[in-house]
Amino acid sequence: MPLSFRISTFIFLLLPMITWTQTSVKVVTKKIEKTFNYRSGIEVNIEGEKAEVNIETWDKANIQVVLEIIAKHPEQQVAEKDLERVRYLADRVKNKIYLRNYISNEEKQGTPESSLSARYTITLPEDCPVYLKNNFGLANISNLSNNLRINSQFTKMNLNNIQGELDIRTRFGDLVGNGIDGNVSINSRRSNLYLNEIKGTFNIQAHYGVLEIFADNNLLDLNLDANKSDVFLYSPDPGIFSYDLTAQSSDLTLPNSLGFKFEDNTPNLTKANYKPKQEVYANIAITIQLGSLKVKKKSKSF
Template identity: 30%
Template sequence: MNTKHLAEILNISIYLKDMKANKIVHSLQLITTILCALLSVSAIGQDKIQVVTKTIEKQFEYTYGQTIELKAEKANVMVTGTKGNKVALQVQFIAKHPSKAVAERELSYLKFGVNNRDRTLELTNFIAIPKEIKGVESKLEIRFILSVPDHCNLKIYNRYGRTGLSDVVGDILIDSRFGNVSAGMVGGKVELITHFGELEVQQLSGTASIISQKTKIRLLDVNATLTVESKYGKCYVGLNDGCNKDIKIISEKAEVRLYTNSFDRFNYDLTGKEVSIPDLNTEVRSRDKKATFKKEFNKTNKEIKISTTNYPVIITTNKQDVL
């Protein structure tokens, strides 16, 4: 091998080493950039959220026949029943932001009002943003915790918030849009209106009417005369083992399931895409999407009437089927 060839080989070797070194440097630079970005995101995520709160408490005398009316928006509402003739109200205002100064300033945007006139105690909430402010930076919350006497007249209208009731008996209207409703031990004359959310009630008694749209309904331990009108939302109903009341469910484009521990306690008028009653080994289907099943066990029995379109109706004695 002559000197010229040896020099060419050495040049190629040096070139390859330089390429490898450049790749290593580039890779290290890329890794460093990624690590810096991750550390930056982590630091942002670790910014401590400042929580600023304010609580207002009020109490009112309740006169029999008076209506308690709450009109809420973007609020979480919890109502409990109590003995006596007092209405107790606690309002919690909450603002969350990394800057405590911002949270304190914007907490003041949360407002609520009280109008205690002749036959109605009216409660409202709203957000008052100054005109010069383009937008709200904090996460704002408002909570109503309301205690009402037994057998009162109660109306709650809530938009974009959760509504809860516990141990409330009376003339009750709940109208919820874009929020979930949960209730336990509710009775009297109950009207529930829900659009775009979920409705779950346990231990429902008295007379109940439900109107819903695009709401998943689950009613458990029902011992009430019940009427349900539902569109585009599954409806699962579990009857109390001692229930002997008329049940009527009219549904559009959604499955309906109903549990009873004693099938022959009721008479039936059922319509759906198919009707399934496992305990009777009965399943009725129809090509025109309208199967019917009618059965009268005893003329004095209460009736379960269910109608839905395009989806099945299922009657079961297995409680797990509606949970």
């Protein structure tokens, strides 16, 4: 290979790296720390905007809140000035602890030069009920055991080891759940759901999304109503569940080994069901419209 060709190839490969302009920015962070006493009946109510919300648990009877408001800009003075646009609230009213970040109406008039965001790190007792409303951001929640309600838009949620009553509403966001156990209600629109090792009772309504659900013998009931969505249901032993499946204008892929009974099987409507031999079993009822459903044996969770 001639040397000139090697050099020109090297420059050609290097070119995209050279054109990636890096800029150094100042990150000004206002960190607010506050601790509240906890007793049974108190609920934490979070309303985040462009916020990363991290919720963890501990054995103390306290709720610790660390709220960081962040402004990024090449000039420190500009970042410091823009930081003041973001208001916050961390107060207790009766049995509720309200945590909120927002931009006030008067500040909404202009556009900031900096990139603004907020980050909550909340540590609380595991039985403390939580209500989270988040627009644009990220939520990482683990080890809660009582009541969790989420209403989010454009937010990615990671839930780990959550028990109790769960009510999740998500729009334009993704939900990744590991070890969710309890009475769970999920209403999703244009959101993808990845649920791993689910336990308890699940009621899911999904519209425009990809749903990957991994279920084992800890599942009690699953009712899923999916519209214009692709659903993948995995289990190490799909034969332990009872199935009641309805697919309207949808593709249905089922394990041949189970011997599903088909009531209707036309291009527009397929109804299939299966009952296991054992006396006690979990029920899986799925209705799908204009999408696809695939039930598959899979020994490991994704």
